Amino acid sequence: xxxxxxxxxxxxxxxxxxxALRRGHEVTAVSRQRRPRAxxxxxxxxxxxxxxxxxxxxxxxxxxxxxxxxxPSGQEGDLAGLTxxxxxxxxxxxxxxxxxxxxxxxxxxxxxxxxxxDDPAVVPPAWRxxxxxxxxxxxxxxxxxxxxxxxxxxxxxxxxxxxxxxxRRGTTTxxxxxxxxxxxxxxxxxxxxxxxxxxPGGQQHVTVIASV
Numbered sequence: 135x136x137x138x139x140x141x142x143x144x145x146x147x148x149x150x151x152x153x154a155l156r157r158g159h160e161v162t163a164v165s166r167q168r169r170p171r172a173x174x175x176x177x178x179x180x181x182x183x184x185x186x187x188x189x190x191x192x193x194x195x196x197x198x199x200x201x202x203x204x205x206p207s208g209q210e211g212d213l214a215g216l217t218x219x220x221x222x223x224x225x226x227x228x229x230x231x232x233x234x235x236x237x238x239x240x241x242x243x244x245x246x247x248x249x250x251x252d253d254p255a256v257v258p259p260a261w262r263x264x265x266x267x268x269x270x271x272x273x274x275x276x277x278x279x280x281x282x283x284x285x286x287x288x289x290x291x292x293x294x295x296x297x298x299x300x301x302r303r304g305t306t307t308x309x310x311x312x313x314x315x316x317x318x319x320x321x322x323x324x325x326x327x328x329x330x331x332x333x334p335g336g337q338q339h340v341t342v343i344a345s346v
Contacts, residue, residue, distance in 0.1 A: 159328075197230075233286065
């Protein structure tokens with residue numbers, strides 16, 4: 135596959151690029167700063183995602199794109215608008231998008247009918263601003279005319295940790311393990327991302343958790 139990764143130098147994007155290359159895919163890694171790397175299957179592009187025409191040009195000849203955008207601290211409110219711009223660009227070529235978002239739009243496992251963002255046991259007050267950005271991002275996807283996207287919500291804790299090489303998949307409710315933990319490493323999330331690109335599951339909103 136020819137895969138574009140937007141936000142390729144962030145934690146999620148870096149792991150997705152590595153996993154896609156490991157599987158032999160052709161990858162175009164897009165970021166604001168070029169980070170050259172010696173790989174026959176990797177192309178690096180410097181591009182600001184606010185340039186909708188530029189993003190549309192990059193997406194035109196690919197099979198699918200991964201959107202791994204994160205707004206800088208203090209600019210979390212920009213995330214929904216950035217994502218809308220990518221959706222605008224993708225709509226021109228009908229490029230399938232896999233958007234790595236946040237856990238806020240998931241249902242709480244503790245209180246059916248309550249979003250994770252409204253459950254303090256899942257989203258403490260200190261995380262609420264970032265969580266609000268992911269909820270607004272998800273809603274911007276739902277409201278867009280182009281519906282060729284899948285929104286992947288990581289678990290509550292997404293960061294460096296044990297790499298299991300596997301994961302458990304769910305849909306719209308936050309997953310927890312037998313110890314009540316909800317976490318995944320970037321490497322395991324990347325496996326889920328590339329699996330979804332290779333074999334789409336048919337759901338528009340999915341989540342994953344580390345398999346232990």
